[in-house]
Amino acid sequence: MVAATEPGKTTLAEKIDKLFQIVLRPDREPYSHEEVAKACREATGESFSTTYLWQLRTGRRDNPTKRHLEALAQFFGVSPAYFFDDEQSAKIAEELALLGALRDAGVRDVALRAVTLSPDGLDTISDMIDAIARRESGRGGPKKEA
16 A cells, blocks of 8 residues: 555545445455446446556556546445545544444444443443453454354
8 A cells, every 4th residue: 555645644545445444345345346346337337447446546546537536435335525535534434434343243232232321331331342452452452253
């Protein structure tokens, strides 16, 4: 991935890569370049190859057409502003990450149960999650189930 050119600025490649990381197929696997390129071709009626998408994602090309960005935005379910406004990009990426986490049945169950808690109860749960995250990061991350 190409580094951002200015501090606090996110490159187009980083924004596209973030979408691939956060917006997953229903089976929780990332979309392939071919799946996305095909959907973008169908949406625009224009040329949109797998190689071109890979070049955009890796920063080897950085000047797509407006229609191509609109097609990418449509595919990933974000506003086209995601590609032009760093503040909007960060906000949208956070929302997508939250939605992705809520797809996980265990996370969704905890979130739904937490809705009925008092503010003090939510603070306690938040402290517990922080403590567990710190402990797991010290062990190399969460354990995977077999």
